[in-house]
Amino acid sequence: VTALMWFRRDLRLTDNPALLDAVSAGDGDVLGVFVVDPLLWERSGDPRRDHLTASLTALSEAMGGRLVIRHGDPAQVIPELADEIGAASVHISADYAPYGQRRDQEVEAALKCPLVATGSPYAIAPGRIQNQQGRPYQVFTPYFRAWLEHGWRKPVDAPTDVNWLEAKSDHLPKIDDTAGENAAREHWQTWLDDVAQYDDERDRPDLDSTSRMSIPLKWGEIHPRTMLFDLSHKRSQGAEAYRRELAWREFCADLLARHPHAAWKPLRPEFDRMAYDEPGDQLEAWQQGRTGFPIVDAGMRQLKDSGFMHNRVRMVVASFLVKDLHVHWKYGARWFMQTLRDGDLASNSLNWQWVAGCGADASPYFRIFNPITQGLKFDPQGEYVRRWIPELRDLPGKQAHEPWKHGGADGYPAPIVDHAEARLEALRRYEAIRA
C-alpha cells in the first residue's frame, strides 16, 4: 500500500500528526505533494508567494528532494495523483477557512479512496471550544479561559521511517529567502529566551521586539502546539501574554469557521447599513503612506517595503482608514492580504472587524484612535517613524510625530484630513445606524 500526504498549511515534518498517519497507513511508503492552486496563488501578493516558494524548497530538501509539486485545481490534481500511485488513502490536516472547506469537500467527492484529516493548524481546532450550554463563545476573554483549560496534545517527532516516493513534479523557482521548519524553530528558540520582556515591549513598534512568528505560523512551518509546549516551561508575565496572543489567532479562526461570511462582511448586522465613502484618492494616499500622519505612513511604508507591520500600528492604520477616511474596512483588508507576508484570512478579517467595531468582540466604535497621540505614546522618541519615512529624518525626538508644528519636512505631505472633524463624522455615522 501507499499513502498520499497532501501538504497545505503544514509545511513541516516535525510535530505533524497528519504525516504520521500517512506513514502508518502507507507502511512507510508515502508520496508528499503540494498543489499550487491558481485561485489561492492569484489572491496572494509577492511577499506571501515568495515565502511559500522558499518554504516548499526547504520542505523538499528535508524530504531528500522528493516533494512533488503540481499546478492546478486540487479537485482534479489530487484524485489523479492518488490514482497514479494507487494510494489507499490521502492525508491532510484540516482546513477551516471557507474556501478550504469547500475545496476539501470537492476533493473528497472526487476521490476513490478516503480523505483522512488529522489535526489542524491550531492547538484546538475551530468549533471545539463551547460554553456550558454547548454554544460557542462570542467574546474573547471567556473563550480564552476555556481554551487554557482545554489542554492540547504533546508535540510529536518527525517520522524516521519514511520512504518518500517519486513522481513527476513541476519546477519551483529559486527564491533568495530564509524559510522552512528549521529556520522557524531556530528563530523561535532564540526569540523565546527573551519572552519575559514581551509583556512590556510588545506595543512598541520602535523596539521591534515581537516574535514575527506569524509568518511561519501561517504556513505551518511550526505548530502552535510546539510553541505552547515550549512556553509551558517559562514562568513569566511575558509568556502568559504570548499565550494569550496565540489564543487570539485561534479565536479568529473559530469565528471565521462558524461565520464564513465574516471574511468580507460585518459580523454585526447593523453595520450593513453603515455609510462609507467610495474609495478614491484617500485610499491611495493611505496605501502609499502619504496621509501626512507619521505613525500611519510609517506603518503603511513598512508594509509596502517589507511585507510586515507591527501589530499596534496595524490597529492604528486600520482605525485611520475606517474612522478618519470613512472607507469600508474590506478595502483595507484586501490591501493587507495582497501585501502582508503573514496575510491570513481569519486573523486579517476578524482583526479588521474588531477595529472597525463590527466584529463579534469588537472594540467599541466610539473609541477612535488619535493617530498623533498613538504615535507619541508607542513610539516616544520618533525612532519608528524616522526609520520608515526618510523625509522626517531631520526632525529630532518626538517632533517627528507633528512635523507641521516644527516647520514641516521637505517632501512630506500635510495631513489629508482634520482628525477632530473626521472623528465627529465617524460618530455621526455610527449614531445613524444605532438609531
Ligand code: FAD
Ligand atoms: P507577536 O506579538 O509576537 O504575537 C505572537 C503571535 O500571536 C503572532 O505571530 C500571531 O500568530 C498571534 N497574534 C498576535 N496578535 C494577534 C491578533 N491580534 N490576532 C490574531 N493573532 C494574533 N495576523 C496574521 O497572522 N495575519 C494577518 O493577516 C493579520 N492581519 C491583521 C490585521 C489587522 C488590522 C490587525 C490589527 C492585526 C492583524 N494580525 C494579523 C494580527 C497581528 O497584528 C499579527 O499576528 C502580529 O502583528 C504578527 O507579528 P508577530 O508574530 O511579531 O506578533
